[in-house]
Amino acid sequence: MKDKNPNRLTAYGFLVFFLGLKLILSFVLVNSVYELQRDEFLHLDQANHLAAGFTSVPPLTSLFSWLIKAFGNGVFVVKLVPAIIGAITILYCWKIVGFLKGNLLAKCLVAVACICSSLLRLNTLYQPNSFDVLAWTAIFYYLLRYFDQKEAKYLYAFAVFVALGFLNKYNVLFLIIGLLPAIIITPNRKIFTDKHLYLSILLVVLIISPNVIWQIDNHFPVLKHMKLLRATQLVHVNRFDFFIGQFLFFISSIFILLAGIGSLIFYKDFRKYSWIILTYIITLIIFSYFKAKDYYALGLYPVLLAFGAVYLSRVLVKKHILSALLFAFNIGTFIYLLPLLMPVYSPAQIIAHHKRFERVGALRWEDGKNHELPQDYADMQGWKELAAIVDIAYGKVKDKSAVLIRADNYGQAGAVNYYSKYKNINAVSYNADYLYWFKMDKPIKDLILIEWAGDEDPQRKSEQPLFDKITKIGELKNPYAREKGAAVFLLEGAKKEVTGIIKSEIKEEKNDY
Structure with a gap:
């Protein structure tokens, strides 16, 4: 009715x-x-x-x-x-x-x-x-x-x-x-x-x-x-x-x-x-x-x-x-x-109106410091670029069933999994839920690493004895991204002990978490 x-x-x-x-x-x-x-x-x-x-x-x-x-x-x-x-x-x-x-x-x-x-x-x-x-x-x-x-x-x-x-x-x-x-x-x-x-x-x-x-x-x-x-x-x-x-x-x-x-x-x-x-x-x-x-x-x-x-x-x-x-x-x-x-301004516009955002505390991040962009906005930049770099590294891998993609944090891992052109690429991290999503059912032959800009080992010297070849594929250039400078490395020809080392690190991280 x-x-x-x-x-x-x-x-x-x-x-x-x-x-x-x-x-x-x-x-x-x-x-x-x-x-x-x-x-x-x-x-x-x-x-x-x-x-x-x-x-x-x-x-x-x-x-x-x-x-x-x-x-x-x-x-x-x-x-x-x-x-x-x-x-x-x-x-x-x-x-x-x-x-x-x-x-x-x-x-x-x-x-x-x-x-x-x-x-x-x-x-x-x-x-x-x-x-x-x-x-x-x-x-x-x-x-x-x-x-x-x-x-x-x-x-x-x-x-x-x-x-x-x-x-x-x-x-x-x-x-x-x-x-x-x-x-x-x-x-x-x-x-x-x-x-x-x-x-x-x-x-x-x-x-x-x-x-x-x-x-x-x-x-x-x-x-x-x-x-x-x-x-x-x-x-x-x-x-x-x-x-x-x-x-x-x-x-x-x-x-x-x-x-x-x-x-x-x-x-x-x-x-x-x-x-x-x-x-x-x-x-x-x-x-x-x-x-x-x-x-x-x-x-x-x-x-x-x-x-x-x-x-x-x-x-x-x-x-x-x-x-x-x-x-x-x-x-x-x-x-x-x-x-x-609302994120109606581009990063460049926000920087141009820096004082207006700073006055209301919009530029203060979780670390208690002011930055160029609001934290959420910086966290919405650079992910496609990072995933594209990882795709280049992944494309060079011969045996894709034996490669591990390990990111520095959950944002990097999730962005790669979402934006990558490869299905089931399965990037993981020792961070958040990804710590429990590693697939370690077979020995690792190659490793793709995503490391943050402040990493203390940019030349990957600590990994050199464990791999036949290490190549830096690229790094994130977006000046507004929170992950700016994050680098992607392809580590090929892993030694037998690499799989065991990673398994031990996973176990240790789980215990610490």
């Missing part, structure tokens, strides 16, 4: 428009000079090694990668997946506004707030972060519905997204830790008397159990990964910058965000939703304590934007000029800040 309600039809039309706009902008606001990002190659390669767990991320991303591979593994499909996830996030924000009895103005406000924010940039990268934000938003939505209607189906939907969030990124555990005290100290603690809560917890356990068992069998590599992360990246995180970042992510939507936070604290009609603002505060404190990266908390914000949009729509009812000014500020500020939020 057709829906004859014109208002509902108009709302559906606007929703379709915003979802379509979200997808389109995810493509057109990325300069074609940029290639895939370092982490994306690792995630895509996981499709070739499906398992219940990985050292870098939980297994859900590998299933997305398997689907991407099934649809051709092209860049368009790679980019389409996070864009669709971002669009679904907007859909859940729309549903939260609908739950709060928000009007069309509120729905449009939250859609624009999500699009004109750092979430747009997040959804251009094929990483677990996009689904992380979606899972958090869905978790808030289904809890809102459950606390309002006490229907068990919402608890089970909540449980499914907790489980999927866990299988996507363990980051969701911080949200659960923040939720527990927030619910306990509010009247919503009655949830603990509902038997369906415990059945839903059982559902979560069942869904995540393969990954938990994998972690146990592999001696909890997630703990080792977190230790390495703290030592190499989180050590450079400044807590003050963490809190500043929370507002910079949504600077274009700042009025909607502040309205969301303020209304949950002071607005009488939203008082029964106080558990949301408590969860927000507690989770931020936990993240700050552990010196987490600022974007880890992005999943907290769509629900706040939804509340802010509803509150402002009530304040601005029939105040059309003020409503128009709010949209103008949101969209206008986003356009002004667009080069800082």
Whole structure:
């Protein structure tokens, strides 16, 4: 039966428009000079090694990668997946506004707030972060519905997204830790008397159990990964910058965000939703304590934007000029800040506007130092060039079944596997998941090495006694690439002991990791 309600039809039309706009902008606001990002190659390669767990991320991303591979593994499909996830996030924000009895103005406000924010940039990268934000938003939505209607189906939907969030990124555990005290100290603690809560917890356990068992069998590599992360990246995180970042992510939507936070604290009609603002505060404190990266908390914000949009729509009812000014500020500020939020500038343009990027901390890398380009952008340069050099070396190998391609890091290995013209080239590394993907079932005759620019043995003197011939094939010349200067060597005629040495190194690296 057709829906004859014109208002509902108009709302559906606007929703379709915003979802379509979200997808389109995810493509057109990325300069074609940029290639895939370092982490994306690792995630895509996981499709070739499906398992219940990985050292870098939980297994859900590998299933997305398997689907991407099934649809051709092209860049368009790679980019389409996070864009669709971002669009679904907007859909859940729309549903939260609908739950709060928000009007069309509120729905449009939250859609624009999500699009004109750092979430747009997040959804251009094929990483677990996009689904992380979606899972958090869905978790808030289904809890809102459950606390309002006490229907068990919402608890089970909540449980499914907790489980999927866990299988996507363990980051969701911080949200659960923040939720527990927030619910306990509010009247919503009655949830603990509902038997369906415990059945839903059982559902979560069942869904995540393969990954938990994998972690146990592999001696909890997630703990080792977190230790390495703290030592190499989180050590450079400044807590003050963490809190500043929370507002910079949504600077274009700042009025909607502040309205969301303020209304949950002071607005009488939203008082029964106080558990949301408590969860927000507690989770931020936990993240700050552990010196987490600022974007880890992005999943907290769509629900706040939804509340802010509803509150402002009530304040601005029939105040059309003020409503128009709010949209103008949101969209206008986003356009002004667009080069800082999205990779629309080429590397040369970024360097030309160096001061503008430096002022907002966009040039600070994980090492705590400023560089010419934002780290993500430098990580999207030079990969095709590197893969082409490796292909030259690989083409010179006579017995391709007995050659090992060993990269210095997972980005190099993944980029070679993705961009190489040779199928099943299987570049590996002692880094991240690649450490477990070596194929050592037969003796190695030749070795292709990819070494970083700062390597202490550029002449490969340490390998000379182990091979008949060593040739430098080339090095990465792209001046904007993070891997600039990475060199490719072809080591031919391996001695018998080479295979044993590499196996020993693999074992040692696994023990250290």
